[in-house]
Amino acid sequence: MIQRPGRPVELWQATGTVNPSTGRVDNRHVLTLRETPPESSGVGTSPWGGLSGAAVFCDDLLTGVITADLTGLGHAGLEVVPAYVLHHDLDFRAMLAAYSSVPDSSGVLEPVEWQHLADIADIRRGPRPLPSPAALLRARQAVVPFRGRAEFLSQLGAWCAEPGFGVWLVHGPAGQGKTRLAHHVATELAGGRLADSRWSTVWLRADARHADLALLAAAAVPALVVVDYAETRTAQLADLLRVFARHHGGTPVKVLLLARSVEDWWENFQADTHEAEELLDGAPVTALESLEPTDGDRAGAYRQAVDSFATRLGHVRGWQHHPWPALAASLPTPALDGADTALALHMTALADLLDTAVGTTSEGAHTSIAETVEDRLLWHERRYWQAAATAHQLHPALSMNTLIDALAAAFLLSAHDQDEADALLARVPDLSDQPRDRRSAVRAWIHALYPSADARPWDSLQPDRLVERFLGRHLYRYPDLPGYLLSGATQSQLTQLLTVYARAAAQATARDRLEASLTALCVTHPDHLAEPAIEIATRSENPRALVDALQRILNDPTTSADLLERLAGQLPRTSHNLADFAADLIQRLVMLQREHADDPAQLPALARYLDRSSYRLGQLRRHEEGLAASTEAVAIWRRLDEEQPQAHLADLAKCLNSLAARLGALGHQEEALAAIQEAVEIRRELAATQPDLHLNDLAKSLNNLAYRLGKLGGHQEALAAIVEAVAIRRELAAAQPERYLFHLANNVHNMSVRLRDVGRFEEALAAVQEAVTIRRELAATRPDAFLPVLALSLNNLSARLGQAGRHDQALAAIDEAVMIRRRLATAQPAVHEPPLATCLSNLSSRLEPLGRYEEAAAAVEEAISIRRRLAAAQPSIYMPALAHGLHKYARYLEGLGRFEEAQAAEEEAASGDAGVRQSDGH
Numbered sequence: 076m077i078q079r080p081g082r083p084v085e086l087w088q089a090t091g092t093v094n095p096s097t098g099r100v101d102n103r104h105v106l107t108l109r110e111t112p113p114e115s116s117g118v119g120t121s122p123w124g125g126l127s128g129a130a131v132f133c134d135d136l137l138t139g140v141i142t143a144d145l146t147g148l149g150h151a152g153l154e155v156v157p158a159y160v161l162h163h164d165l166d167f168r169a170m171l172a173a174y175s176s177v178p179d180s181s182g183v184l185e186p187v188e189w190q191h192l193a194d195i196a197d198i199r200r201g202p203r204p205l206p207s208p209a210a211l212l213r214a215r216q217a218v219v220p221f222r223g224r225a226e227f228l229s230q231l232g233a234w235c236a237e238p239g240f241g242v243w244l245v246h247g248p249a250g251q252g253k254t255r256l257a258h259h260v261a262t263e264l265a266g267g268r269l270a271d272s273r274w275s276t277v278w279l280r281a282d283a284r285h286a287d288l289a290l291l292a293a294a295a296v297p298a299l300v301v302v303d304y305a306e307t308r309t310a311q312l313a314d315l316l317r318v319f320a321r322h323h324g325g326t327p328v329k330v331l332l333l334a335r336s337v338e339d340w341w342e343n344f345q346a347d348t349h350e351a352e353e354l355l356d357g358a359p360v361t362a363l364e365s366l367e368p369t370d371g372d373r374a375g376a377y378r379q380a381v382d383s384f385a386t387r388l389g390h391v392r393g394w395q396h397h398p399w400p401a402l403a404a405s406l407p408t409p410a411l412d413g414a415d416t417a418l419a420l421h422m423t424a425l426a427d428l429l430d431t432a433v434g435t436t437s438e439g440a441h442t443s444i445a446e447t448v449e450d451r452l453l454w455h456e457r458r459y460w461q462a463a464a465t466a467h468q469l470h471p472a473l474s475m476n477t478l479i480d481a482l483a484a485a486f487l488l489s490a491h492d493q494d495e496a497d498a499l500l501a502r503v504p505d506l507s508d509q510p511r512d513r514r515s516a517v518r519a520w521i522h523a524l525y526p527s528a529d530a531r532p533w534d535s536l537q538p539d540r541l542v543e544r545f546l547g548r549h550l551y552r553y554p555d556l557p558g559y560l561l562s563g564a565t566q567s568q569l570t571q572l573l574t575v576y577a578r579a580a581a582q583a584t585a586r587d588r589l590e591a592s593l594t595a596l597c598v599t600h601p602d603h604l605a606e607p608a609i610e611i612a613t614r615s616e617n618p619r620a621l622v623d624a625l626q627r628i629l630n631d632p633t634t635s636a637d638l639l640e641r642l643a644g645q646l647p648r649t650s651h652n653l654a655d656f657a658a659d660l661i662q663r664l665v666m667l668q669r670e671h672a673d674d675p676a677q678l679p680a681l682a683r684y685l686d687r688s689s690y691r692l693g694q695l696r697r698h699e700e701g702l703a704a705s706t707e708a709v710a711i712w713r714r715l716d717e718e719q720p721q722a723h724l725a726d727l728a729k730c731l732n733s734l735a736a737r738l739g740a741l742g743h744q745e746e747a748l749a750a751i752q753e754a755v756e757i758r759r760e761l762a763a764t765q766p767d768l769h770l771n772d773l774a775k776s777l778n779n780l781a782y783r784l785g786k787l788g789g790h791q792e793a794l795a796a797i798v799e800a801v802a803i804r805r806e807l808a809a810a811q812p813e814r815y816l817f818h819l820a821n822n823v824h825n826m827s828v829r830l831r832d833v834g835r836f837e838e839a840l841a842a843v844q845e846a847v848t849i850r851r852e853l854a855a856t857r858p859d860a861f862l863p864v865l866a867l868s869l870n871n872l873s874a875r876l877g878q879a880g881r882h883d884q885a886l887a888a889i890d891e892a893v894m895i896r897r898r899l900a901t902a903q904p905a906v907h908e909p910p911l912a913t914c915l916s917n918l919s920s921r922l923e924p925l926g927r928y929e930e931a932a933a934a935v936e937e938a939i940s941i942r943r944r945l946a947a948a949q950p951s952i953y954m955p956a957l958a959h960g961l962h963k964y965a966r967y968l969e970g971l972g973r974f975e976e977a978q979a980a981e982e983e984a985a986s987g988d989a990g991v992r993q994s995d996g997h
Contacts, residue, residue: 093131093138093155104139104155106131112150122150131155133187135195159184184265185275186298188290194278194303195528204392206524207459208429209452211387212421213537214254215278219383219421221259222376223366224252231260232269234359235299235329240319242355244305244332244341247363248616249539249578250418253333256363257301260331264299274299274327280529281307282491285314292318297327305332306340306614307574309347316350335578337362340614343647345813352813360855366417373411373420380424381406388428393462397432406431418538419448426451446584449544456536456545460524467520469513477505478517483549484560485521486535486542487575488568493518495565496532502560539578547579547589554592561603569603573611573621581617590620597624598631605638609645609653618652625656629663636667643687649694654906658691665704682711682726689733693740696906698952702737709734709750725769728757732776739783742952748783755780755796771815774803778822781829790832797826817861820849824868831875840875847872847888863907866895870914877921886921893918909953912941916960919967932967935960958984 091108098105113122121144129141139155161167162184185193205211211218234241245253264274274297281304291300300315302308312332319328334341337360345355366376385403388394406427414420426448433455457475464470464478484503490496500506500514518532525534536542550556557572564572576596580589597604597620605628612618612625625642628634643664646657665684671677685708692701712727731754738747755776762769781797784790801822808815827842846868854861869892876885896911915938922931939960946953961984968977 089153091153093133098154102157102160104131104157105145106141106153106155108151108153115150123153126153134190136185136187136190138187184273184296186277186294186296189275189277192277192280192283192287192290194280204390204395205387206392206526207456208388208391208394208425209456209536209538209541211384211391211425212418212541214252215258217255217258217262218387219380221255222379222417224256227256227361228260228263228269231331232263235264235270235274235297235327238327240328240330240354242330242332242358244334244337244358244360245363246334246337246360248335248416249543250416251363252366252417253363254303255417257303257331257333261299261301264297270297272297276301278303279311279315281311282529283311285311288314288318291315291328294326294328298329300328300330301333302330303333304335306334306336307570309340309344312344313348313351316348316354319354320350334614336614336616339647339650339652342649343613346648352811355813365415373414374408376417376420377408377411377414377424380421381428384421384425384428388432393459394429394432399428399432402428402431413448418540422448422452422540426455429455447544449541450548452541453545453548456541463524464520467516467523469516469520473509473513473517474505477503478520479549480504480553480556481506481517482521482524482536483546483553483556485533486546487557487572488560488564489535489571490532491565491567492530493532495568498563499560499568502562504556504559543575543579544582546575547582547585550576550579550592551585551588554588554595557596558599561600564603566607570607570610573597573604573607574615577611577615577617577621580620590617590623593620594624594627597621598627601628601631601634601638605642606645609642612652613647613650615652622652622656625653626659629656629660636664639664639667654691654694658688658695658697661688661691678711678715679723679726682708682715682730685711686730686733689730689737693733693736694906696740696909698737698740702734702741705730705734705737724757725761725772728754728761728772728776731757732772732779735779735783739786744783744786748780748787751776751780751783770803771807771818774800774807774818774822777803778825781825785829785832790829794826794829794833797822797829801826816849817853817864820846820853820868821864823849824864824871827871827875831878836875836878840872840879843868843872843875862895863899863910866892866899866910866914869895870910870917873917873921877924882921882924886918886925889914889918889921908941909945912938912945912956912960915941916956916963919963923967928967928970932964932971935964935967939964 089106089108090110091106093104093106095104115122123141123144126141127143131138131141137158139157140161141153142156143154144150145152145154210216231243234243245256247253260269261274261276261278263269264276267273276299277291278301291298302312302315305312315330319330341360345351366372381403385399388397388399409423409427411420411423414423430451457479460478460482461470461475464473464475469478481500481503484499485496488499490499496518497511497514500517506514506517521533525536527534536545557576560572561569573593576589576593580586580593582589597608605625608621608625612621615621629639629642639660643660646653646660650657661684665681665688668677668681668684672681685704689701689704689708692698692704708730709727712723712730715723716727731750735747735751735754738744738750755773758769758773758776762773777796777800781793781800784793784796801819804815804819804822808819823842824846827839827846830836830839830842847865850861850865850868854865869888873885873889873892876882876888893911893914896907896914900907900911915934919931919935919938922928922934939957942953942957942960946957961980965977965980965984968974968980
């Protein structure tokens, strides 16, 4: 501020640049002015007199205070005491805390260079009025004090104390408290309470550019990077990991990922890039549990939430004049059975306060149509929408139905900038024929309701459960709305639409109708929505509608081959959610490729599709179909190898490997052995000249060779093959554990079986214990992919422990295996019922030596029930196991004195192929 004699006070907002290196030795900044400085009033005086102590801001952050006009720079350079120097002064921090309107602001230093990377939405900037009561529920507003999770916080603190880079994924349903937890961790780190030093935190913006992410790798202070909705930001995460692959490691930098689910996306992302494989090795994954498990805990949390909201509702526009403390004191504690998450409890407390303030109780007008606590809050939110629309002179000229359509479109598709926003609103029914200035006024209304902290035209209604309930109810009544919004939508908008719609469709009260509408939308607009549907289906908590849509698009004979090929290119290698669709899609492409089989140039493509089809069918245990596909693929590659020797050997070996697996699954063991022996011979030859390309493939074939030899009694040869495979995989896993640890576990598991077969029982037990340890670690991070193999190793561990006479431990292992198999079979019975039957049969064997005969009989009886169904469809595969179980059941029944039932079981066993026996240990 400059005062000239006899003139009014004038303001001068000086602008310039600060080079962080200049003045560094003396712990000073130099502000180099951009504009020409004012002239001094006299010799030896500075035009900046009186400016000492003025604040220097870089965008929104206080960077320091001016202290002097530096000599020799023509008044164009000002000395600045940096904020970090001031921050070391205890008196300064005390003054900052005393006069700041933001709680705990005295301990926060943020890197200026990272501002444009940070999502600053919801950050409390003092006691300015909030637009609506729903804003109090935003996790980063932190209105209600953080509760519980002490053990998990301690684990996160220990993680932060580790040197270098690290990633932790926290997942849980909407409202479970993920964002609130991350906010509390950031606050504790900033205050130096969770780690030895004070940390900076960046809530990474979803639209942060790859080029700008490089600044994070240069972190000079301990830093936490929080990525919310991580499952929707895999491309950005890949960029982030590439950046941190160059991090020097001296300064701790941690990335905290928050996601609604792990599903398929996490497994696929970990294997997506070399950086992901390396940096995510051993990354912990935690499912966030409910916070208030008991009624007493919930009641206490409810009272705390009521009191917290009462202190802040006076800062919400339109709600300032209610006696909130008195209303809070008058509220009784309700039944909280439905408050299954921290957010549900907080919403209940807020809704109770608002209802009481306006004289609306559970018998009141709006709650007569309110099915959930979200509905009660949305009733109050609609009052806010209407009041704002009237103030913006939009209502009643536009109906509230039209304006709420506009809100639904804004929340469903969002918009990156003003042009996208205007284009979106122009597609909203009943707005498309309105003048441009009227639509601009609607955009301004939405921005006023939910202002964005960045350049986006608007933010969304929060928290997620509230906006998803609003959209669910709106789309239930107006299912045609999304169809109007697709033309001209960007890829990110289409992805956003499917993500939010799938979440909204999960609501129990309208799930069937909403899912049907979502499916119909995708089927009607496959060119817009089919490809993003694959991506969303792998990471959604509620993928059923999207999977149904994809299946209907596939079954439509008018769907183009080009679209089908694009969909096949989007498929992840493994996916529980898309397993059936993936198999059907590849089979359809095989059929289309056959139409060009007369063209020799098309044969490699046909062979590859056949091999992919065999793999997908094998995942579904459709082995006969898989065998036919593999057999044809091998025949094509042999023909091509004859025409071009050596050119197609790697492809031939790959298909021989698949062929052996399909033959073995169908019991053709000698043919399977011949196929895998040929694959090993080819791959050994290839690995000798190109080990980097073919050594892992050789280990894969050696593993399969060992299995086939074991099936035919060649136990010593099998052991030699698997020992070689384990040696290769140990070497590979030591260099790239994330990529090869899973395969090492497979090899070690199989080595245990081979050691048992040659009578080396102690070594067999040690090997299977190692396999269980590795697979348990993998299943903790990626349950969808690794729970089945963990159950397999637990099954074999139980058998080895039983052989060692450790019956209690054996029973515990098989109990866990059965529990896992039941869970998996509930979701995919065709895939997981056969191994469930095996585990149940082995459970009976573990119960028998403990004298628990009734339970043993019940377990094997359940296994028999499953195998009867399986043998009816595939007798050659499942009849021997059924007969084996019946003999065992008969033995238990005789021991229990139930002789007539035992005789009936023996007769049923004799009617099948009772001559074949299978070991329970496999």
